[in-house]
Amino acid sequence: MLGDYFPFLVYAFLAAVIPASMIAFSFIFATPPQKRVKARFLPFESGVSEGAPKQQRFTVSFYLTAMLFILFDIEIVFLYPLAIVLDALGWFGLVEFLVFVAILGVAYVYIWRKGALEWK
Amino acid sequence: MGNVLVWAIWIGAAAACLGSGIAVVSFANPFFSALALIGNLASLAVLFLLASAEFVAAAQVLVYAGAVMVMFLFVIAYLGGRADTPFEGGPSWVSFGAVLAATALLVEIVVAIGLKAGDLLADEAEVGAAFGSPAEIGRFFLTDHLLAFEITSIVLLIAAVGGVILGTKTRAEEQLDRLDKAAP
Amino acid sequence: MTEPWWISVIKALIIINLVLVGFAYLTLAERKVMGRMQLRYGPNRAGPFGLLQPAADLMKLIRKESFFPASAVDVLYIASPFVAAFTALSTFSVIPFGPGWEIFGYQVDGQVVDVPISLILIFAIGSIGTFGFIVAGWASDSKFALLGAMRTCAQLVSYEVSLALSVLGVVLMAQSLSLTEIVAGQDGTWWYVVPQFVGFVVFLLAGTAETARAPFDLPEAEQELVAGYHTEYGGMRFGLFTMSEYINLITLSGLAVTLFLGGWHFFFLDGLGPIWFLVKLLALLFLFIWIRTTLPRLRYDQLMRFGWKVLLPVATLNAVVTAILVVAL
Numbered sequence: 289m290l291g292d293y294f295p296f297l298v299y300a301f302l303a304a305v306i307p308a309s310m311i312a313f314s315f316i317f318a319t320p321p322q323k324r325v326k327a328r329f330l331p332f333e334s335g336v337s338e339g340a341p342k343q344q345r346f347t348v349s350f351y352l353t354a355m356l357f358i359l360f361d362i363e364i365v366f367l368y369p370l371a372i373v374l375d376a377l378g379w380f381g382l383v384e385f386l387v388f389v390a391i392l393g394v395a396y397v398y399i400w401r402k403g404a405l406e407w408k
Numbered sequence: 409m410g411n412v413l414v415w416a417i418w419i420g421a422a423a424a425c426l427g428s429g430i431a432v433v434s435f436a437n438p439f440f441s442a443l444a445l446i447g448n449l450a451s452l453a454v455l456f457l458l459a460s461a462e463f464v465a466a467a468q469v470l471v472y473a474g475a476v477m478v479m480f481l482f483v484i485a486y487l488g489g490r491a492d493t494p495f496e497g498g499p500s501w502v503s504f505g506a507v508l509a510a511t512a513l514l515v516e517i518v519v520a521i522g523l524k525a526g527d528l529l530a531d532e533a534e535v536g537a538a539f540g541s542p543a544e545i546g547r548f549f550l551t552d553h554l555l556a557f558e559i560t561s562i563v564l565l566i567a568a569v570g571g572v573i574l575g576t577k578t579r580a581e582e583q584l585d586r587l588d589k590a591a592p
Numbered sequence: 593m594t595e596p597w598w599i600s601v602i603k604a605l606i607i608i609n610l611v612l613v614g615f616a617y618l619t620l621a622e623r624k625v626m627g628r629m630q631l632r633y634g635p636n637r638a639g640p641f642g643l644l645q646p647a648a649d650l651m652k653l654i655r656k657e658s659f660f661p662a663s664a665v666d667v668l669y670i671a672s673p674f675v676a677a678f679t680a681l682s683t684f685s686v687i688p689f690g691p692g693w694e695i696f697g698y699q700v701d702g703q704v705v706d707v708p709i710s711l712i713l714i715f716a717i718g719s720i721g722t723f724g725f726i727v728a729g730w731a732s733d734s735k736f737a738l739l740g741a742m743r744t745c746a747q748l749v750s751y752e753v754s755l756a757l758s759v760l761g762v763v764l765m766a767q768s769l770s771l772t773e774i775v776a777g778q779d780g781t782w783w784y785v786v787p788q789f790v791g792f793v794v795f796l797l798a799g800t801a802e803t804a805r806a807p808f809d810l811p812e813a814e815q816e817l818v819a820g821y822h823t824e825y826g827g828m829r830f831g832l833f834t835m836s837e838y839i840n841l842i843t844l845s846g847l848a849v850t851l852f853l854g855g856w857h858f859f860f861l862d863g864l865g866p867i868w869f870l871v872k873l874l875a876l877l878f879l880f881i882w883i884r885t886t887l888p889r890l891r892y893d894q895l896m897r898f899g900w901k902v903l904l905p906v907a908t909l910n911a912v913v914t915a916i917l918v919v920a921l
Contacts (some may be wrong), residue, residue, distance in 0.1 A: 474719025
């Protein structure tokens with residue numbers, strides 16, 4: 289079984305070497321700047337600077353999105369192996385599948401009604 | 409040739425696993441710790457793969473490295489600059505004792521497994537063709553481990569409720585916000 | 593008969609270079625097609641019909657100054673375009689493009705990697721690619737880059753759910769996560785695009801958002817974010833981000849062909865496997881370019897609402913209905 293992954297190892301090695309060499313080229317063939325001006329190295333800014341961005345906080349909507357993503361990602365990871373054997377297991381499997389999805393449907397309706405899907 | 413390659417990957421992944429694990433606890437900046445944790449989870453996935461649990465390896469990357477770590481990074485960004493307060497205390501007798509106790513426990517486990525297993529460990533593990541395949545896992549979900557599977561969906565429901573309660577404002581807070589906006 | 597290991601190595605080398613050439617000419621084709629659709633010529637100076645434009649772009653990008661923003665975290669700043677390009681490049685390996693052949697008595701498979709979990713492997717590696725973007729934004733320490741990275745990441749995770757759920761119908765019908773078996777399941781019968789039309793549409797929409805293309809190109813909404821997470825990048829490092837975007841698009845189109853459009857099969861002349869695969873792939877890529885020139889960009893709250901309130905329930909319903917039909921029939 290592990291032999292199946294050998295071509296992937298080779299391919300992933302190539303997929304790593306090519307971008308790595310491109311990054312190396314970006315050092316080797318780079319044109320040196322004619323004049324070093326300090327302002328060139330400041331982060332791009334437009335309008336009034338509000339200080340270092342790492343100090344600023346982000347809206348909680350990002351956290352909520354990631355939280356919901358975890359939920360549905362776990363659901364998907366559970367449903368994929370199920371989907372393969374569903375036909376073989378017949379009605380019994382289908383009922384279990386539907387119960388699983390229905391409980392998550394309740395969670396989804398709750399999330400929706402609480403307004404967590406609105407971007408603020 | 410194939411066996412040497414497997415050993416080389418195993419040693420590499422195990423070393424990466426240990427190294428990134430140490431890195432997680434030793435970085436002062438939470439962002440770097442989170443990145444080291446991603447490395448840790450990815451190398452764990454490689455170890456799963458080498459143990460023929462290919463679906464578990466993929467699921468590990470998809471859920472832990474892909475989803476949970478994204479939330480970690482979002483929380484770090486949400487906390488902003490307040491998150492990096494470096495650890496103040498140095499090594500103490502308590503931490504020394506903890507390390508000692510953990511080492512003793514580890515040695516005990518290794519000895520216990522060694523005694524219990526005896527020469528069983530000398531035999532190679534027999535891994536069937538279907539072992540670790542998604543179909544086999546799906547069959548177990550719907551037959552032998554049905555209850556655990558259904559309870560998972562309830563756990564997810566509770567997680568949704570908890571996440572929403574933590575992440576959204578209560579009605580009183582929304583009212584305050586509206587008042588803030590109305591007042592000049 | 594299994595393939596000898598050295599054939600795998602040669603094939604990996606050929607396919608990855610084909611993907612890179614495909615990427616180079618996809619950028620040219622996109623600019624040409626967009627130019628024609630907007631009643632202009634598009635690039636036509638470098639070589640006949642502008643055919644040397646990708647080479648000229650490559651030379652230009654490589655010659656750019658090696659630049660680090662003042663307060664960037666240098667190691668991560670350099671590592672993140674690498675991660676983005678690596679994850680994009682390595683996923684194409686599982687896409688089957690032909691039936692497999694016997695050449696001089698050696699077996700040559702019609703795909704580089706054939707594993708039982710190839711479909712979920714693409715999603716797993718793709719989810720690692722998200723970190724290339726978010727780390728880029730964080731490491732360059734610029735507010736546009738950081739905001740762009742956060743937005744990109746939130747968009748990618750929101751649509752990944754719908755993308756994975758839209759495929760569930762196909763998995764239910766094919767009863768396998770292996771892409772070669774999914775292609776085999778469409779041989780001599782209806783392609784899955786017919787019974788799974790809803791899944792196909794959801795897949796294309798979510799895929800457009802996953803590859804951050806118009807009308808879902810919020811990550812680089814230049815009016816709001818300058819250039820999003822790669823604001824502080826230049827030269828070949830910027831080029832690697834662009835490369836990862838285009839190669840993700842190629843892989844996604846290849847995946848759509850494999851899952852819904854019968855892979856390398858066709859109604860007649862089935863022996864021309866890779867040709868049919870290429871034709872379908874190009875058709876889908878043209879569709880993506882066409883969509884880009886046609887539709888205006890969404891607002892961010894509209895984008896999130898569409899992903900969570902429209903695509904997700906539709907994809908889930910599609911999966912449930914398919915499950916019932918698969919068991920009942």
